[in-house]
Amino acid sequence: MSLATGAEVIVENVSKSFGRISALREVSLRAGPGEAVSIAGRSGSGKTTLLALIGGLEQPDAGQIMIDGRAIWKEPRPAQARREVVGFVFQRHLLLGALSARANVEVPLIGAGVHRSERRRRALSLLEEVGLAGRADHLPSELSGGESQRVAVARALANEPRLLLADEPTGALDSKTSERVLDLLFRLRDQLGMTLVVVSYDTAVSARADCTITLTDGTIDSANVMLSRQ
Amino acid sequence: MFAIITTNLLRRSARTVFTALGIAVGVAMIVALLSFTQGLKETAAGLVHLGGSDLGVFQANVSDPTASILPDSLVGRLAASPDVAQATPLLLIVEGLKQDQSAIVFGADRAGFFTRGLVLIAGRPPLRGAPEVLLGDRLARSLRLPSGGVLSIHGRYYRVAGIYHSGILFEDSGAVLSLAQAQALVGRPGEVTDVVVQLATGARASSAAQRIEHSFPGTQVITDPQQALRAGANGTLISKAVLVIVVIALIVGSISVANTMAMSIMERQGELGLLSTVGWSPLRVASLILGEGIAVSVLGAAGGLLLGVIGGGLLVGALGVSAYVAPSVTAWGLGRGLLVGVAIGVLGGIYPAWRVTRMRPLRALSAARG
Ligand SMILES: Nc1ncnc2c1ncn2[C@@H]1O[C@H](COP(=O)(O)OP(=O)(O)O)[C@@H](O)[C@H]1O
Ligand SMILES: [Mg+2]
Numbered sequence: 034m035s036l037a038t039g040a041e042v043i044v045e046n047v048s049k050s051f052g053r054i055s056a057l058r059e060v061s062l063r064a065g066p067g068e069a070v071s072i073a074g075r076s077g078s079g080k081t082t083l084l085a086l087i088g089g090l091e092q093p094d095a096g097q098i099m100i101d102g103r104a105i106w107k108e109p110r111p112a113q114a115r116r117e118v119v120g121f122v123f124q125r126h127l128l129l130g131a132l133s134a135r136a137n138v139e140v141p142l143i144g145a146g147v148h149r150s151e152r153r154r155r156a157l158s159l160l161e162e163v164g165l166a167g168r169a170d171h172l173p174s175e176l177s178g179g180e181s182q183r184v185a186v187a188r189a190l191a192n193e194p195r196l197l198l199a200d201e202p203t204g205a206l207d208s209k210t211s212e213r214v215l216d217l218l219f220r221l222r223d224q225l226g227m228t229l230v231v232v233s234y235d236t237a238v239s240a241r242a243d244c245t246i247t248l249t250d251g252t253i254d255s256a257n258v259m260l261s262r263q
Numbered sequence: 264m265f266a267i268i269t270t271n272l273l274r275r276s277a278r279t280v281f282t283a284l285g286i287a288v289g290v291a292m293i294v295a296l297l298s299f300t301q302g303l304k305e306t307a308a309g310l311v312h313l314g315g316s317d318l319g320v321f322q323a324n325v326s327d328p329t330a331s332i333l334p335d336s337l338v339g340r341l342a343a344s345p346d347v348a349q350a351t352p353l354l355l356i357v358e359g360l361k362q363d364q365s366a367i368v369f370g371a372d373r374a375g376f377f378t379r380g381l382v383l384i385a386g387r388p389p390l391r392g393a394p395e396v397l398l399g400d401r402l403a404r405s406l407r408l409p410s411g412g413v414l415s416i417h418g419r420y421y422r423v424a425g426i427y428h429s430g431i432l433f434e435d436s437g438a439v440l441s442l443a444q445a446q447a448l449v450g451r452p453g454e455v456t457d458v459v460v461q462l463a464t465g466a467r468a469s470s471a472a473q474r475i476e477h478s479f480p481g482t483q484v485i486t487d488p489q490q491a492l493r494a495g496a497n498g499t500l501i502s503k504a505v506l507v508i509v510v511i512a513l514i515v516g517s518i519s520v521a522n523t524m525a526m527s528i529m530e531r532q533g534e535l536g537l538l539s540t541v542g543w544s545p546l547r548v549a550s551l552i553l554g555e556g557i558a559v560s561v562l563g564a565a566g567g568l569l570l571g572v573i574g575g576g577l578l579v580g581a582l583g584v585s586a587y588v589a590p591s592v593t594a595w596g597l598g599r600g601l602l603v604g605v606a607i608g609v610l611g612g613i614y615p616a617w618r619v620t621r622m623r624p625l626r627a628l629s630a631a632r633g
Binding site (some may be wrong): 115 | 273537
């Protein structure tokens with residue numbers, strides 16, 4: 034696998050409302066190339082919304098979001114920009130139930146128009162990377178929760194993203210399995226050098242992250258940022 | 264992508280099958296009716312030019328030309344008409360042969376141009392008054408019956424006096440009796456099916472037809488196969504029915520596909536949202552949905568083609584015309600069925616596909632999260 038350099042993430046004074054609900058207010062955040070940022074905060078505090086904005090899934094109402102100087106949501110083809118830069122891992126693995134683990138990892142590569150044999154080769158090497166080489170032909174229903182989530186991590190890495198966004202990746206797993214998935218994420222970050230933004234309540238995550246921000250009702254307690262940055 | 268479409272359809276196989284089945288029924292009806300009209304057309308073409316005639320005089324307003332009944336006294340009066348060079352009556356016996364239900368037995372006047380146009384290739388002409396029959400060469404071949412053999416028509420036995428070839432499919436696949444014997448056999452003395460006419464030199468078929476219909480009320484003159492088809496109530500009814508069914512199949516089929524797909528995208532918001540987050544363009548996600556719709560329809564259409572070919576035969580049986588109308592399945596008939604099937608898929612898939620491009624991935628992912 035090629036060594037990707039991490040993307041620089043700049044979020045400046047971003048606000049986002051859904052109807053009358055103000056999900057984010059004037060949020061700013063910076064992550065240098067290869068940095069790991071953890072986002073903590075209560076349920077409903079805006080963590081997922083922030084992640085979606087960074088990944089270009091939603092548009093901010095105000096403010097700027099730049100990934101390596103690109104504003105993904107403003108690009109004419111956001112889907113293409115997304116697959117060139119970001120990988121997503123969600124709380125639920127969201128694997129396609131009818132497809133094998135390998136085929137699930139191939140899905141982003143289909144979107145990128147990668148040739149079949151090349152897809153297969155890359156998917157198998159990614160599954161090996163996450164320790165599931167032997168499970169390539171298994172259906173999601175035949176995998177444990179932790180294994181499914183590792184397949185989802187492999188899928189997120191398929192397009193060799195320079196930014197990996199994970200939304201409560203261990204939220205549905207028991208503590209032992211959680212640890213394994215987190216080990217994987219941080220090991221991959223170390224190996225591949227991509228920037229990592231992880232949403233999690235898990236203190237184990239903030240302990241490993243280079244910096245942690247905490248969202249409270251859609252705003253960041255800036256003192257908290259200073260404290261956690263060493 | 265193709266693999267994803269098939270696995271998606273397989274995953275909800277019951278729903279796929281029911282949707283496809285609905286489409287199959289529509290397509291089957293179209294194919295069956297088309298093969299039936301095609302069969303009628305071919306029959307009509309053969310019937311119009313029997314004996315090398317220019318036109319045929321039939322009873323007006325019959326369900327199809329073979330159901331026509333005319334008095335044989337008409338022949339002499341027709342022959343006297345200035346447009347007509349020769350006229351000879353025919354009595355058509357359908358389903359007379361057990362071994363070959365589609366063979367027609369022609370009761371024909373010995374002296375008429377119909378019988379005189381049959382070229383004997385074996386045997387001899389029948390003896391006057393003897394229970395003897397002439398056999399078309401195609402029928403003789405398919406029944407493996409040589410001249411001198413015995414043929415049963417409606418349970419009565421006839422000696423095969425000779426074998427003829429006329430070059431007209433219906434005649435060569437049938438048999439010829441004397442008119443009197445045919446009338447006696449079916450218990451219709453004095454009645455014929457139609458009178459075939461060769462026109463006087465210089466007479467135009469269309470104007471002659473008008474004059475004949477005018478002079479002989481209750482008759483209709485058929486000069487070309489298309490007209491024969493229209494003349495038969497079945498033909499007209501069916502070509503209208505095909506149009507109506509195509510329209511209904513398109514509407515009902517595409518609504519059913521749209522409904523199935525709409526249900527399926529609601530259930531799969533998470534999955535579809537995910538495709539978007541991993542960088543599938545809206546166009547690609549939309550074509551996945553459209554592809555699923557088309558795949559279901561093509562599946563249904565394929566089943567429909569098969570059902571339609573079988574159904575064509577059943578339809579012919581149900582309408583009681585199996586003796587002289589063989590449903591004729593043409594490539595174009597099947598092609599139209601398939602075309603309707605694909606059109607159903609495209610029409611039904613467009614709206615859900617468009618809906619998918621409007622879905623916001625985050626919304627979709629949250630919906631999946633519950
Ligand atoms: N698509 C949406 N439509 C309407 N409201 C939303 C939507 N997404 C999030 N919200 C609201 O925005 C707020 C922040 O949500 P979210 O970012 O999911 O929080 P968290 O991930 O921290 O639990 C919540 O009040 C939530 O109900
Ligand atoms: Mg959340």
